[in-house]
Amino acid sequence: MKLHEPVPGAPCWAELGTTDLEAAERFYTAVFGWRPEADSRRGPGGYTIARLDGAAVAGLAPLYEQAQPVAWNVSFAVHDADAAVRQVTAAGGTVVRSPADVFDAGRSVVAADPTGAVFQLWQAGGFPGAGLFDAPGSLGWVELLTREPDRAADFYTTVFGWNVTTSDRYPQWRIAGAGFGGMVTMDDKFPHEVPAHWLPYFAVADVDTAAADTTHAGGTVLMLPTSPPDGPRIAVLRDPQGGMFGVYRAGDGHWTG
Numbered sequence: 001m002k003l004h005e006p007v008p009g010a011p012c013w014a015e016l017g018t019t020d021l022e023a024a025e026r027f028y029t030a031v032f033g034w035r036p037e038a039d040s041r042r043g044p045g046g047y048t049i050a051r052l053d054g055a056a057v058a059g060l061a062p063l064y065e066q067a068q069p070v071a072w073n074v075s076f077a078v079h080d081a082d083a084a085v086r087q088v089t090a091a092g093g094t095v096v097r098s099p100a101d102v103f104d105a106g107r108s109v110v111a112a113d114p115t116g117a118v119f120q121l122w123q124a125g126g127f128p129g130a131g132l133f134d135a136p137g138s139l140g141w142v143e144l145l146t147r148e149p150d151r152a153a154d155f156y157t158t159v160f161g162w163n164v165t166t167s168d169r170y171p172q173w174r175i176a177g178a179g180f181g182g183m184v185t186m187d188d189k190f191p192h193e194v195p196a197h198w199l200p201y202f203a204v205a206d207v208d209t210a211a212a213d214t215t216h217a218g219g220t221v222l223m224l225p226t227s228p229p230d231g232p233r234i235a236v237l238r239d240p241q242g243g244m245f246g247v248y249r250a251g252d253g254h255w256t257g
Contacts, residue, residue, distance in 0.1 A: 009160040012129030013075040014200040015059035030217040032137040055131035070242040074198040081107040081123040117196035141201035142181035201246035
């Protein structure tokens with residue numbers, strides 16, 4: 001991610017919804033070295049802010065409802081959550097959870113794009129989002145996996161003002177000239193029951209070590225560490241409760257469209 005602080009329209013936070021908050025804290029501490037900090041104000045089961053060197057880098061939360069799958073969710077910064085909701089619905093998206101104040105931290109919305117991928121909107125109050133990007137242990141890239149790339153591109157460029165590179169291999173998202181994510185077309189290799197979704201990538205010092213640490217901590221390596229010809233070394237991993245996420249080698253360059 002070439003963005004180094006929350007920018008309107010760009011990713012500002014990643015939050016895991018999980019069935020076992022304490023187990024998730026242990027797992028991600030082992031893999032990323034996060035220091036969990038509980039915030040018991042956030043309803044039943046609490047809420048955990050993961051920190052690195054004092055900077056907030058991600059959130060860990062209990063599931064909000066029984067049908068919610070264990071998953072990482074990506075939040076995008078907006079100036080006005082209520083206005084953004086109107087843009088989402090006008091562009092063909094749906095609102096999963098209406099705008100709600102989170103104490104004095106900000107205002108949150110859960111939405112879905114027309115292809116089914118769920119994401120969050122964040123209107124900052126006292127909490128702008130992550131305090132560290134693109135450094136080991138922090139968010140560095142976001143990837144949309146969808147079966148309808150053209151429809152998704154129309155939606156996100158309309159709602160957030162993103163630009164998308166014209167690449168059949170790996171289209172990329174940009175805002176204000178900064179690249180922060182990409183898009184993968186889900187083909188027949190993806191099981192039919194896997195919905196469109198956003199996948200966060202966290203920077204690490206060594207991808208192979210992160211994959212090994214994931215296995216040792218009870219997780220699973222879904223995509224072995226690999227080095228694409230025009231991108232950083234990457235891997236896709238899954239925590240013991242089922243949350244999927246990617247890692248890439250910090251300082252190894254960025255994906256190019």
